[in-house]
Amino acid sequence: MSLTHALLGLLATRPQSGYELTKAFEGDLGRYAWQAGHTSIYPELAKLAERGLVEVTAEGARGSKTYDVTDAGRAELRDWLMSPPSRQAKVRNEQVLRMFLLSALDRDDAVTLLRRIAASTAEQADVLRAIREEAGDVVPGPAGFGQLAAEYGLRQYETVSSWALWAIEQLQTPART
């Protein structure tokens, strides 16, 4: 299960509580990579603790427990990250599925849908660009890490947006032989 490794990875960055991990999944991580709610996270943390991959290193206010990854957990994570590059990675993307099923619509509907996609992805890209400009100055940051994921998201949006525009053009210019 990928959730296992997502949690190990997040904890490897910084020890944190289940609550904080839940928040992390509500951000970019959940939007582009993998989603999970607290109802999956808490039981999974318990399982990881049982397997010795993480451990509770502190208990704070309101019954919060701070988890940290153990050496075994770090090893497991590295294994997973560095192992067979792709084999067949699990992919599920409802938005992309819509793109694949475009051909089930008539041309006008397809163009309408593509226009909406082009607009919304372009907007998202703008948002990310704005964040990048702002953050660029404010946070010199301990490492360039983390920015990488943001840049990834930005480029994704730009790509989808320009593809949608291209697709609209294709549909409107039959260009049959």
Add this chain to the structure above:
Amino acid sequence: MSLTHALLGLLATRPQSGYELTKAFEGDLGRYAWQAGHTSIYPELAKLAERGLVEVTAEGARGSKTYDVTDAGRAELRDWLMSPPSRQAKVRNEQVLRMFLLSALDRDDAVTLLRRIAASTAEQADVLRAIREEAGDVVPGPAGFGQLAAEYGLRQYETVSSWALWAIEQLQTPART
């Protein structure tokens, strides 16, 4: 459930059997958009038939059944495709998750991993480009549809590949303030 709509969409393109649908999920559809095995597909087709969204229009050799989408099914599909553009679409991508967890690795490991990603995505892009060149002449095709998905895949690979190269550069040029 998205599988429902994936099946409706595929059948809307062309009536086909569960077996053929299974094959469709093994191609680009499963690679970029949504995966499903025959063990999910057959029961789902039965459910769809029960709900009157699809129907068996022919039975062929080896007990094969050809399904076709009904008017109700077509309506349901259009509804889904054209409805609220994004709300929060379900996304799961193991590969992207790895990118997000890159920061859990030390710099050398991260660069190694990124190099592998850059290489394999560039290679995949080449494959798709080659297919496009070939098919471009051979199949003028009844519609430009379907090519759209292929182009989408191509652009995705190109984007990821160039992002990976950019990321490597970022990691190797600390450029701290």
Add this chain to the structure above:
DNA sequence: ACCATACATGTCGACACTGACATGTCGAGA
């Protein structure tokens, strides 16, 4: 005639995931 392979459909148990429900704490402001 035999065999391997692709075609073709199906069930079932184990596991993953989601949404609804449940419980309780701490801090800030009215």
Add this chain to the structure above:
DNA sequence: TCTCGACATGTCAGTGTCGACATGTATGGT
């Protein structure tokens, strides 16, 4: 003081999904 919202953790039932198992047919090669 009281209340509200954010903090914080958890269970559980229903549903979705996957791998293993099961079964049988048509075809092409040896």
